[in-house]
Amino acid sequence: MKLVGEKGVRRILMTVAFSAISALLLITLFIINEGLPFIFRYGLKDFLLSSDWNPAAGKFGIFPMITASLWVTFGAMITGAPLGVAVAIFLSEYAPRPMMKVVKPTIELLAAIPSVVYGFIGVMVLAPFIRSYFGGPGLSLLAGSIILGIMILPTVISISIDSIMAVPRSYREGSLALGATTWQTIHMITIKASKSGIIASIILGLGRAVGETMAVIMVAGNSVNIPHSALDSVRTLTANIALEMSYATGMHRQALFATGVVLFVGIIILNSIASVALRKRTSKR
Amino acid sequence: MSTKFNIHNFNFYFNGSPVLKDLNLDVTSNEILGVIGPAGSGKTTFLRSLNRMNELEAGIRTEGEILMDGQNIYDPEVDVAGLRKRVGMVFAMPVPLPMSIYENVVYGPRLSGISSKSRLDELVEKSLKEAFIWDEVRDRLKLSGLRLSGGQQQRLCLARVLAMKPEVILLDEPCSGLDPISTAKIEDALTVLKKEYTIILVTNNTKQAARVADKTAFFLMGEMIEVGLTRQIFTAPAKKETHDYITGRFG
Numbered sequence: 179m180k181l182v183g184e185k186g187v188r189r190i191l192m193t194v195a196f197s198a199i200s201a202l203l204l205i206t207l208f209i210i211n212e213g214l215p216f217i218f219r220y221g222l223k224d225f226l227l228s229s230d231w232n233p234a235a236g237k238f239g240i241f242p243m244i245t246a247s248l249w250v251t252f253g254a255m256i257t258g259a260p261l262g263v264a265v266a267i268f269l270s271e272y273a274p275r276p277m278m279k280v281v282k283p284t285i286e287l288l289a290a291i292p293s294v295v296y297g298f299i300g301v302m303v304l305a306p307f308i309r310s311y312f313g314g315p316g317l318s319l320l321a322g323s324i325i326l327g328i329m330i331l332p333t334v335i336s337i338s339i340d341s342i343m344a345v346p347r348s349y350r351e352g353s354l355a356l357g358a359t360t361w362q363t364i365h366m367i368t369i370k371a372s373k374s375g376i377i378a379s380i381i382l383g384l385g386r387a388v389g390e391t392m393a394v395i396m397v398a399g400n401s402v403n404i405p406h407s408a409l410d411s412v413r414t415l416t417a418n419i420a421l422e423m424s425y426a427t428g429m430h431r432q433a434l435f436a437t438g439v440v441l442f443v444g445i446i447i448l449n450s451i452a453s454v455a456l457r458k459r460t461s462k463r
Numbered sequence: 464m465s466t467k468f469n470i471h472n473f474n475f476y477f478n479g480s481p482v483l484k485d486l487n488l489d490v491t492s493n494e495i496l497g498v499i500g501p502a503g504s505g506k507t508t509f510l511r512s513l514n515r516m517n518e519l520e521a522g523i524r525t526e527g528e529i530l531m532d533g534q535n536i537y538d539p540e541v542d543v544a545g546l547r548k549r550v551g552m553v554f555a556m557p558v559p560l561p562m563s564i565y566e567n568v569v570y571g572p573r574l575s576g577i578s579s580k581s582r583l584d585e586l587v588e589k590s591l592k593e594a595f596i597w598d599e600v601r602d603r604l605k606l607s608g609l610r611l612s613g614g615q616q617q618r619l620c621l622a623r624v625l626a627m628k629p630e631v632i633l634l635d636e637p638c639s640g641l642d643p644i645s646t647a648k649i650e651d652a653l654t655v656l657k658k659e660y661t662i663i664l665v666t667n668n669t670k671q672a673a674r675v676a677d678k679t680a681f682f683l684m685g686e687m688i689e690v691g692l693t694r695q696i697f698t699a700p701a702k703k704e705t706h707d708y709i710t711g712r713f714g
């Protein structure tokens with residue numbers, strides 16, 4: 179007995195696919211529709227470049243949050259990217275195969291840990307540590323950078339390993355047979371050949387860091403200011419939206435949507451760069 | 464005539480199963496040793512034992528010794544990268560490194576610490592000429608090595624080995640998949656090169672061994688059945704298996 183024919187299946191799948199796509203499209207349109215008019219009314223320059231965020235007084239300058247987001251993301255890159263790439267190189271080039279087969283999925287599993295848990299560890303362990311050894315409030319730009327650096331590790335490691343493993347074996351063998359050591363082969367051949375994939379992994383990680391909210395709210399301290407040192411408390415764009423959305427109304431609410439538009443544009447740019455880099459990797463082979 | 468390699472009771476195992484069995488063989492300097500034998504007889508494994516490339520594989524084990532100029536290359540003290548600089552290898556399906564023709568050739572010399580531009584330029588021209596490919600690439604040295612034709616890639620890989628001035632050159636079926644003209648070019652190169660190098664040539668083409676090899680060894684199922692002067696192996700082999708193989712009467 180045939181319940182649905184080939185055509186039926188096709189139609190059902192198409193409906194599902196289109197509803198998913200249209201949901202995404204609707205959300206995008208909604209954010210833009212709520213946020214864009216505000217930007218025009220308030221003025222793009224004032225909105226992006228003024229440091230005065232005081233919703234009660236009708237002041238909506240998000241420059242401190244933009245700076246905070248950039249710094250936290252940069253900090254995450256400084257802490258997470260070198261470590262992640264080093265782990266990827268170790269696992270793919272030095273560790274025995276069976277070890278990698280166990281460790282890589284385990285690391286990928288780390289991406290599934292809810293961000294509250296990372297935030298919790300940050301609050302309980304990292305912030306007190308920073309407070310007592312470096313001073314300041316502990317909940318800070320530094321704490322946010324380190325926690326985000328750890329959170330992007332699974333992305334960086336997993337995609338870097340994939341692109342390192344995609345380097346043809348013949349390149350490695352050719353180099354070794356010419357008398358290169360393992361390390362010379364890694365940095366002169368393997369890393370060069372997988373460079374675009376490694377860069378993509380870092381950018382995708384950064385996209386994740388920019389968009390991360392919960393953990394950052396918990397560890398970064400959330401005061402609206404342009405940081406002067408890594409120990410200052412900061413509030414990122416995402417934290418700003420999440421903290422104030424529940425009670426915001428009118429202009430304030432629109433300003434938060436506009437903040438969302440800024441984030442949205444930033445992340446789209448990052449992801450486009452990453453996919454161009456990844457496409458370069460695949461087309462080279 | 465001096466001896467380059469003395470191989471004594473050498474055994475090689477992949478995951479416990481023997482691939483080379485009790486190999487005893489001397490390789491003379493400045494000669495071409497041809498290695499023939501059916502598929503799976505251990506020819507490639509033999510070559511890769513001489514520059515320890517087999518070690519990249521998991522689950523391998525060796526017994527016995529291979530002396531190069533009197534020193535056991537399997538001694539734990541031996542610097543493997545240094546050994547591979549002395550024993551160059553052209554793979555069965557050689558792939559240039561993903562860089563320009565020029566960079567491919569200077570890769571080895573650079574590893575040995577040569578950095579003077581004029582010295583490298585000189586090496587590039589000399590090696591490419593020795594590999595009979597200079598005329599085809601002289602005005603596009605910046606082109607990626609991967610863009611060359613299969614036959615040209617093969618000769619480029621020979622050139623990059625020559626550029627590191629090894630003592631021994633191992634060639635694994637360097638002419639498989641090449642047209643007769645490219646094959647002839649490689650064979651010409653080899654006969655000139657043996658004046659300076661010791662060459663071991665694995666080939667599936669018995670006629671090629673007959674044409675260029677001074678001595679020929681016949682491998683069968685991991686054992687070296689027979690080795691001797693090429694003329695003698697092809698006209699009056701001592702063993703029946705050798706005779707069957709070279710006359711094409713082999714399963």
Ligand SMILES: Nc1ncnc2c1ncn2[C@@H]1O[C@H](COP(=O)(O)OP(=O)(O)OP(=O)(O)O)[C@@H](O)[C@H]1O
Nearest residue numbers: 477482500501502503504505506507508509520667
């Ligand atoms: N990496 C490996 N792991 C396990 N066994 C291997 C490996 N490489 C080769 N062998 C085995 O070793 C034996 C000899 O292989 P080898 O490649 O030396 O043969 P060959 O004479 O070069 O053959 P061909 O003429 O087809 O190139 C074969 O039985 C093969 O299955």
Ligand SMILES: [Mg+2]
Nearest residue numbers: 506507508555
């Ligand atoms: Mg072979």
